[in-house]
Amino acid sequence: MYSESELIRRIRERFGTIRAGIGIGDDAAVVDLPPGFSTVLCSDLLAEGTHFRRTTHPAPAVAYKAIAVNVSDVGAMGAIPTHFLMSLTVGPDTAPDWIDGFLDGVAQACAAFDVELVGGDSASSDRIFVDIAMIGRVEQGAAVRRNGARIGDAIYVTGALGGSGLGLSLLESGLGPGTAHDAIRRHLYPEPRQRVGRKLAGAATAMIDLSDGLSTDLSRILSESGVSARIEADRIPRFEGATLDQALHSGEDYELLITAGTLDPECDGVPITAIGEIVDGPPGRILMTEGGIEQVLEPRGWEHFG
């Protein structure tokens, strides 16, 4: 077990220098935005036992995922993630190897997403918690919200859905986290679509990242926008091996859900698939056609609490 000062020293050695501004080591970090940009802010917490287990989730994946999910949130605003703060609790039973692996994951994510660690906090606890607060930038007035979907818009998703849920179920069935399986990799190392979000920001009327499952996240856009949706089960792109249920309800895919007029079928090398359209109706309602029958699709994505 590292002492707090050893942990901070290691973090500072690896992440203490940033390209421009004041990073780790003072009361607070200071970064500049170019003129005409707004600051974008979000945070996401991973709690041991709720979001990951030490037995199934390797330390680098925990760090990588904690950062990736925040990159995804910033990207879903059509913004560019740039800097983050990291709060970490580890306990006396946390081996130095685990922490070193965790910091490797932080470094991998910094490189993959071109973001920089600028501060945070640490404390001792018998549970591991990782809380990342990410900031980014977007041109003033250009952020893409959840409340702009209009009747007649098409509904699109990036990539393929259900992979993370499939990966988690494979891990829970006993496959090791090192197993070479695309779905396990997708669960442990999500691929946020922040570059796609950025490129489609001008065309999108509403956008959200799929963190809690399509049924839940689509109903959020619909509720915020005061509209209903019609989707077709057969058009929903599924991750190889994923069930329709996983594609609809399992969370943590970190693909984007976008409403817009006509979009190209690909962006930044990622498939863009139309799965339905925005229609008039009760705010939040999803009608899904499956096997020729149309039924209301209830949101039943992830709830971590209670």
Place this chain on the structure above:
Amino acid sequence: MYSESELIRRIRERFGTIRAGIGIGDDAAVVDLPPGFSTVLCSDLLAEGTHFRRTTHPAPAVAYKAIAVNVSDVGAMGAIPTHFLMSLTVGPDTAPDWIDGFLDGVAQACAAFDVELVGGDSASSDRIFVDIAMIGRVEQGAAVRRNGARIGDAIYVTGALGGSGLGLSLLESGLGPGTAHDAIRRHLYPEPRQRVGRKLAGAATAMIDLSDGLSTDLSRILSESGVSARIEADRIPRFEGATLDQALHSGEDYELLITAGTLDPECDGVPITAIGEIVDGPPGRILMTEGGIEQVLEPRGWEHFG
């Protein structure tokens, strides 16, 4: 126990509207800075069992303190705190009353410090964790760092030291958190000096907030600045009833430690006391005169970890 969606609904009802920008309820928040300002960022975590106990720390105080300590950090850069993210874990055994009290504390802190809640995350856990990420603004290039102390500068502290340590020891000795005692109040509801930090930013060569104790935080300024210090025990302003040991080593006073030329003895109604001066010598070394004898003062402030 509230469900996650109930908790989020309550937070959104109370804190969902901000003065300018996009607050809670989208993938990320969006706020604007005036031209010529930099973004200031910091986070601080409070962990149950390490930083507070449910028996001695009322829920409103936990929230208030978590926000106050971040306000203090931003103030110690000479910056103005404006917005924050809040991540919270609570468990099945956390009563709705506790959470309501906690949200009351959030509202009190928002009013006291003129800051706005713009986002965050929540999760279930058998331990309560509160992580606040605060942002603020400072004129470009004007942030006051820890590394600017120069030989010949005087060393100042705001207010009086040791009150929080005294308050904690009173709580631990069995006095209830509702006891009308200034030191208990100081421990539970710190008074960050962000307005003083802001006003003295132009005069200060270095500044830090006293979160881990004078001996530790002064040595940080000295190490970063590559200098030593001479201080006098008799000049250190003590909170009423606090011992010298508490004034030197107990943390969480959230007063400011400032190096500068000559400062007025008061700022924003807060006493400013010179306790010594910056001298040439090994980086980080503190020499303290007490009872006519000068000795090296070792940092032994708070270490939460390990």
